[in-house]
Amino acid sequence: MDVQKIPCARESVLFGSVGSLVIGVGHFLATSRIKRSCDLAACGFIFSTLGSWIYCRYNYAKLRIQQRIVQDGIKKKVMYEGSSIDPTANSVK
Numbered sequence: 001m002d003v004q005k006i007p008c009a010r011e012s013v014l015f016g017s018v019g020s021l022v023i024g025v026g027h028f029l030a031t032s033r034i035k036r037s038c039d040l041a042a043c044g045f046i047f048s049t050l051g052s053w054i055y056c057r058y059n060y061a062k063l064r065i066q067q068r069i070v071q072d073g074i075k076k077k078v079m080y081e082g083s084s085i086d087p088t089a090n091s092v093k
Helices: 007-031 034-080
Strands: none
Touching: 007 034
């Protein structure tokens, strides 16, 4: 399985890596405790990755729904254009 073909996977792992680095180094600089900093970096990776994955997948799903609505609208416009049942036609009475 190619991870790069999965939507949002690459970005989530990158955000998780940056998040873990920031949390781990930040905690180490503040406390100088190596083991605790590594533990927090691992937790930071998990939560940063999951958070960015959920956010990205939500936006991806929302975009797919919007694309589907637009495609259906275009299909209906093409199908009804110029006919007597065209909802956008100006009917003269």
